Amino acid sequence: MLxxxxxxxxxxxxxxxxxxxxxxxxxLAERLKQKPASATNMVQRLARTEGQLVEYVPYQGVRLTDxxxxxxxxxxxxxxxxxxxxxxxxxxxxxRVHDEAEKLEHVISExxxxxxxxxxxxxxxxxxxxxIPTKDGHIKKNDAILLADVPVEASVRIVEVHDHDARLxxxxxxxxxxxxxxxxxxxxxxxxxxLQIQFGDRRLHLGEDALAHIWxxxxxxxxPVAGTPAQExx
Amino acid sequence: MLxxxxxxxxxxxxxxxxxxxxxxxxxLAERLKQKPASATNMVQRLARTEGQLVEYVPYQGVRLTDxxxxxxxxxxxxxxxxxxxxxxxxxxxxxRVHDEAEKLEHVISExxxxxxxxxxxxxxxxxxxxxIPTKDGHIKKNDAILLADVPVEASVRIVEVHDHDARLxxxxxxxxxxxxxxxxxxxxxxxxxxLQIQFGDRRLHLGEDALAHIWxxxxxxxxPVAGTPAQExx
DNA sequence: TTCATAATTTAGCTGAGACTAATTTATTAA
DNA sequence: TTAATAAATTAGTCTCAGCTAAATTATGAA
Numbered sequence: 001m002l003x004x005x006x007x008x009x010x011x012x013x014x015x016x017x018x019x020x021x022x023x024x025x026x027x028l029a030e031r032l033k034q035k036p037a038s039a040t041n042m043v044q045r046l047a048r049t050e051g052q053l054v055e056y057v058p059y060q061g062v063r064l065t066d067x068x069x070x071x072x073x074x075x076x077x078x079x080x081x082x083x084x085x086x087x088x089x090x091x092x093x094x095x096r097v098h099d100e101a102e103k104l105e106h107v108i109s110e111x112x113x114x115x116x117x118x119x120x121x122x123x124x125x126x127x128x129x130x131x132i133p134t135k136d137g138h139i140k141k142n143d144a145i146l147l148a149d150v151p152v153e154a155s156v157r158i159v160e161v162h163d164h165d166a167r168l169x170x171x172x173x174x175x176x177x178x179x180x181x182x183x184x185x186x187x188x189x190x191x192x193x194x195l196q197i198q199f200g201d202r203r204l205h206l207g208e209d210a211l212a213h214i215w216x217x218x219x220x221x222x223x224p225v226a227g228t229p230a231q232e233x234x
Numbered sequence: 235m236l237x238x239x240x241x242x243x244x245x246x247x248x249x250x251x252x253x254x255x256x257x258x259x260x261x262l263a264e265r266l267k268q269k270p271a272s273a274t275n276m277v278q279r280l281a282r283t284e285g286q287l288v289e290y291v292p293y294q295g296v297r298l299t300d301x302x303x304x305x306x307x308x309x310x311x312x313x314x315x316x317x318x319x320x321x322x323x324x325x326x327x328x329x330r331v332h333d334e335a336e337k338l339e340h341v342i343s344e345x346x347x348x349x350x351x352x353x354x355x356x357x358x359x360x361x362x363x364x365x366i367p368t369k370d371g372h373i374k375k376n377d378a379i380l381l382a383d384v385p386v387e388a389s390v391r392i393v394e395v396h397d398h399d400a401r402l403x404x405x406x407x408x409x410x411x412x413x414x415x416x417x418x419x420x421x422x423x424x425x426x427x428x429l430q431i432q433f434g435d436r437r438l439h440l441g442e443d444a445l446a447h448i449w450x451x452x453x454x455x456x457x458p459v460a461g462t463p464a465q466e467x468x
Numbered sequence: 469t470t471c472a473t474a475a476t477t478t479a480g481c482t483g484a485g486a487c488t489a490a491t492t493t494a495t496t497a498a
Numbered sequence: 499t500t501a502a503t504a505a506a507t508t509a510g511t512c513t514c515a516g517c518t519a520a521a522t523t524a525t526g527a528a
Contacts, residue, residue, distance in 0.1 A: 003514075003515085005514080005515065005516090024475085024476090025475090025476070025477085026475065026476075034515095034516070034517090035516080035517065035518080036475080036476065036477085037476085037477070037478080037516090037517075037518080037519095038515075038516055038517070040476065040477055040478085041477090041478095041515080041516085042514095042515075042516090044477090045514090045515090058476080058477070058523090059475080059476060059477080059522095059523060059524065086346070086349075089323070089353075090346070090349040090350065090353060091349060092345065092346070092349060096343075096345065099343075100342070100343055100345075100346055103341035103342075104338070104341060104342070107337035107338060107341060108334070108337075108338070109330075109333075109334055111326065111330065111334075112320070112324070112326070112334055115320075115324040115325060115326060116324065119323075119324060237484075237485085239484080239485065239486090258505085258506085259505090259506065259507085260505065260506070268485095268486075268487090269486080269487065269488080270505080270506065270507085271486095271487075271488080271489095271506085271507070271508080272485075272486055272487070273506095274506065274507055274508085275485080275486085275507090275508095276484095276485075276486090278507090279484085279485090292493090292506080292507070293492095293493060293494065293505080293506060293507080
């Protein structure tokens with residue numbers, strides 16, 4: 001049985017790891033609100049004792065092995081399934097389920113996991129739009145882009161809202177801005193980069209913090225997306 | 235915030251404490267599957283640091299203060315409410331909910347507690363018939379007697395089945411012997427003290443382990459109950 | 469290419485919560 | 499009333515999981 005602390009490290013490494021890149025111990029420490037030395041310490045213990053979960057190279061970083069990824073995905077499945085269950089079955093608001101799931105994810109049995117899944121009609125996404133890994137450890141990558149990177153005049157649909165900041169979630173939820181919501185970007189402020197959007201019949205401003213946590217897909221793009229060649233309209 | 239270990243100690247003291255009697259540290263140790271020295275150690279820490287939860291007198295024992303009792307009842311409320319929720323809402327069998335609740339009781343928020351309670355129609359008893367303390371720390375004492383102490387020929391109704399032994403629960407559940415079930419004691423074996431009972435149209439034997447974990451009320455008593463004077467029948 | 473600075477690791481400390489072995493206190497039988 | 503035994507506590511050890519301070523390694527600007 002892995003300790004809650006070890007499980008949290010695996011989860012954090014998974015979150016921070018892009019592809020098969022190395023994750024810096026300092027990045028881990030920051031994510032987990034610990035000191036760098038503590039992260040190094042734990043990562044070394046992980047690499048040494050707990051069988052084949054991570055690879056660690058001093059001064060370079062740490063990354064999950066296939067086994068480690070499997071374990072991380074199990075915990076993430078717990079987390080997201082719990083979030084979904086709490087909103088769907090018990091009516092908890094989407095800004096409170098994260099903290100609750102953060103504790104429950106480490107203690108529920110496989111059987112409880114299965115029962116919760118069975119009680120839900122659709123277990124593909126959690127309330128923030130994050131994909132829920134399947135029981136056998138598969139997760140669908142979502143191809144959304146950060147709202148901060150969306151060009152002006154594009155119309156978008158919210159795919160995912162990162163769930164760490166409850167205040168932001170409450171704010172967005174009150175406005176109706178959760179996954180599925182669609183709006184058009186009508187302007188960007190020169191320095192703050194804040195967006196003006198047209199959402200139904202309302203005009204809203206979204207500050208930097210929001211832009212960095214909302215992932216969208218572009219539904220109508222008036223201007224070429226960065227990286228793709230411009231397209232002539234007839 | 236109290237640690238899970240501390241919470242478990244408070245719960246164990248509550249369980250073992252009759253009235254305002256002292257609980258032996260060795261009894262605590264046994265209940266918690268620890269060594270006596272560990273229990274002494276923890277009890278001393280409890281008495282010293284965590285504000286006014288227990289009274290401790292060396293070589294005599296430990297007991298809960300009013301504050302300590304309040305805290306213990308909160309945890310027990312969590313435990314039993316979770317057990318009830320898991321059976322009612324998620325269909326977990328009554329022999330598996332104890333272990334699950336043992337872990338969940340320490341981590342659910344007040345809000346989740348309230349939502350679970352609201353989702354249930356009747357929160358008076360858990361699936362084993364144990365009373366669920368109210369949110370303000372009241373619990374109804376139940377006046378049941380141990381099946382082991384029931385005289386032959388009495389008819390009884392099961393009030394409560396202690397939930398520690400999952401094997402026993404599964405066995406009893408398969409027979410239909412859960413709280414509410416009624417039967418008549420038709421005989422007792424001389425040495426083993428095992429009971430023969432008439433349950434509907436079935437005759438069953440209940441061994442010592444069962445007798446020590448089932449609590450009943452007597453519905454019809456053919457023979458005077460121990461302690462009450464014999465009564466002449468016309 | 470070198471050296472200052474930033475990032476990382478090492479060394480050593482701490483508290484929680486368990487343990488064993490040794491000691492002390494209570495209890496009970498003679 | 500005392501001595502043997504049982505119960506409980508003390509002393510000292512261990513691991514986990516965090517910390518600070520000191521030392522080491524990488525990095526990048528001159």
